[in-house]
């Protein structure tokens with residue numbers, strides 16, 4: 001039986017094509033998938049990391065950005081300990097949609113959920129959103145902020161490790177612990193994993209390719225949810 005102290009659920013949201021799946025695969029599998037197709041419904045991966053001497057299991061839910069899957073993906077917000085809202089720094093419409101995503105989060109997520117704004121694709125030289133604009137948006141909306149490149153593996157490990165460290169801190173300091181530890185205990189009964197090392201969100205600054213900005217798609221009701229132990 002696998003031994004770990006906490007189980008945290010992390011959910012990635014944001015427009016189609018901003019790189020959510022690539023961020024998850026970079027972190028869990030250490031690769032940048034060539035020709036990554038659009039996510040259908042919701043996918044998840046698991047990675048166990050060690051932070052501050054504790055084994056932490058991260059259950060990472062990768063949601064489809066396409067509007068037609070929205071009703072399915074919303075149902076995953078509620079149980080999230082952390083929500084990563086991703087935009088593409090080279091695609092203004094993905095940034096312009098952030099207020100819509102925040103409304104979704106406010107409506108469907110736990111009010112205490114840890115929120116992190118991520119500007120992905122920093123490797124691209126056709127940037128449209130300056131770092132400072134992203135930082136200010138995050139600050140205004142009480143989110144942590146980080147820019148990443150799934151392609152170049154820039155800040156991807158840092159993103160997830162710092163979220164884990166922050167969640168541990170919250171869990172140790174107050175009631176959050178009950179939920180995370182209980183979830184871990186319950187999960188341990190049933191059953192994958194990878195490994196890592198430790199760092200601590202304080203250092204994150206203040207608190208699509210095929211993008212279909214803010215909606216547009218038509219629901220066809222079809223979806224899948226697949227799991228991978230990374």
Ligand SMILES: Nc1nc2c(ncn2[C@@H]2O[C@H](COP(=O)(O)OP(=O)(O)OP(=O)(O)O)[C@@H](O)[C@H]2O)c(=O)[nH]1
Nearest residue numbers: 016017018019020021022038039065121149150151
């Ligand atoms: N240059 C660059 N391209 C990236 C990066 N991350 C993702 N991409 C590309 O962006 C496209 C979309 O990536 P995905 O990871 O599928 O995007 P997604 O947000 O999961 O999209 P949905 O599943 O439709 O919601 C792919 O062509 C990736 O190769 C990055 O860091 N840099």
